[in-house]
Amino acid sequence: MSDGADRGASPVELAVVMPAVLLLLFGSIQVAAWFLARSTAMHAAQSGVNAQRVHQAPSGAGVERATAFLAAAGDWLADPKLTCATTATEVTCTVTGTSISVVPGVHLTVSQTAHGTVERWTEPAR
Numbered sequence: 001m002s003d004g005a006d007r008g009a010s011p012v013e014l015a016v017v018m019p020a021v022l023l024l025l026f027g028s029i030q031v032a033a034w035f036l037a038r039s040t041a042m043h044a045a046q047s048g049v050n051a052q053r054v055h056q057a058p059s060g061a062g063v064e065r066a067t068a069f070l071a072a073a074g075d076w077l078a079d080p081k082l083t084c085a086t087t088a089t090e091v092t093c094t095v096t097g098t099s100i101s102v103v104p105g106v107h108l109t110v111s112q113t114a115h116g117t118v119e120r121w122t123e124p125a126r
Helices: 009-052 061-073
Strands: 077-086 090-099 109-117
Touching (some): 009 077, 009 090, 061 077
Antiparallel strands (some): 077 090, 090 109
């Protein structure tokens, strides 16, 4: 039989291990939030490109569509900034921001860019 020398060892071991377990738990949730923010930014950028690349799309259509997407997607991406640049042949939309923070003091930056070809009339091949 035990003489009681190990009495109370389990709570002490738990107190030592629990901060590491909580750090891993919240760290994994923070990484998941970062991936969701990246996905949200990418889909917003793609949505902006799809709106801006349409034949004779008005200026600002891409930013408007991306802003609407971000409003509907929720708060996964904090402080989003949108830019869409259009040339004669190409559209590029970039969405940047930070993911929501689960771990205090951790602010992970997200930046996603999408490209697309502008729809236009061209001469047929002969």
